[in-house]
Amino acid sequence: MKIASWNVNSLKVRLPQVLDWLEHEQPDVLALQETKITDEVFPAKAIEEAGYQVVFSGQKTYNGVAMIAKQTPDDVVTDIEGLDDPQRRILAATIDDIRVVNLYVVNGQAPGTEKFAYKLNWLQKVTDFLDQQLNDYQNVIVLGDFNIAPDDRDVHDPEKWHEKILCTTEERSALNRILDLGFQDSFRLLHDQGGYFSWWDYRMNKFSRGMGLRIDLILASDELSETLSAAYIDLEPRKNERPSDHTPVVAEFDW
DNA sequence: ATGGTGGTCATACCA
Numbered sequence: 001m002k003i004a005s006w007n008v009n010s011l012k013v014r015l016p017q018v019l020d021w022l023e024h025e026q027p028d029v030l031a032l033q034e035t036k037i038t039d040e041v042f043p044a045k046a047i048e049e050a051g052y053q054v055v056f057s058g059q060k061t062y063n064g065v066a067m068i069a070k071q072t073p074d075d076v077v078t079d080i081e082g083l084d085d086p087q088r089r090i091l092a093a094t095i096d097d098i099r100v101v102n103l104y105v106v107n108g109q110a111p112g113t114e115k116f117a118y119k120l121n122w123l124q125k126v127t128d129f130l131d132q133q134l135n136d137y138q139n140v141i142v143l144g145d146f147n148i149a150p151d152d153r154d155v156h157d158p159e160k161w162h163e164k165i166l167c168t169t170e171e172r173s174a175l176n177r178i179l180d181l182g183f184q185d186s187f188r189l190l191h192d193q194g195g196y197f198s199w200w201d202y203r204m205n206k207f208s209r210g211m212g213l214r215i216d217l218i219l220a221s222d223e224l225s226e227t228l229s230a231a232y233i234d235l236e237p238r239k240n241e242r243p244s245d246h247t248p249v250v251a252e253f254d255w
Numbered sequence: 256a257t258g259g260t261g262g263t264c265a266t267a268c269c270a
Contacts, residue, residue: 009261009262009270010261010262010263012262012263013261013262034262034270036262036263060263061262061263061264061268061269062263062268062269062270107269107270109269109270115269147270201259201260201270202259202260202261202270203258203259203260203261204258204259204260242261245260245261245270
């Protein structure tokens with residue numbers, strides 16, 4: 001089971017790159033964030049012609065999530081208890097006996113803002129939902145753009161980012177509350193070193209200068225994580241013309 | 256300290 005997550009920053013712009021990546025990498029599941037496209041015009045046909053099935057929850061201009069899979073996604077959920085939210089950031093489905101929860105976590109702008117408070121509340125409600133998912137399903141994967149760098153190894157310049165958005169103690173504590181439910185950061189099970197990133201700001205040539213953050217994560221429930229066989233970040237799509245600012249992260253399980 | 260790049264939409268907003 002090869003599962004991946006990629007914030008594509010507009011599926012309309014990035015569809016050719018997504019189709020290329022699917023053909024080349026043949027993942028069983030690819031979770032997308034920031035599709036920025038309404039369900040009415042979602043390019044399902046092009047994805048199905050590539051041999052995949054797809055489910056999606058989109059909106060105009062902002063947010064939007066989708067999951068592309070070789071097996072049929074069942075029991076799709078797009079809204080959770082306690083969160084009456086027009087922003088399309090959550091997509092859960094059962095694929096090949098694994099409950100997969102795709103998240104586009106709120107960015108939060110800056111500590112102390114309204115958006116930051118929304119981020120923390122959103123994370124609390126999602127944490128409650130994930131706790132329920134662990135009760136209801138044997139194996140759970142939570143993946144997506146978390147908009148949180150788990151620790152300073154995941155930040156190119158920790159001093160500069162100290163207590164800045166994506167790196168605050170409050171955000172990291174919220175992530176740890178999710179992990180404490182019974183999840184493992186798949187990448188960190190196999191790699192201890194810093195310097196691995198999944199997002200680089202478009203500005204100031206951050207990618208070519210190696211100045212990024214690791215904010216795209218694949219969390220696996222404890223039992224499932226024991227079957228993890230590989231975890232990596234594929235830097236190639238970030239080198240494309242007109243790239244997303246994020247690149248795909250991948251985990252492979254003996255499943 | 257500021258602004259820089261990119262997507263969407265056609266002007267600011269979001270990241």
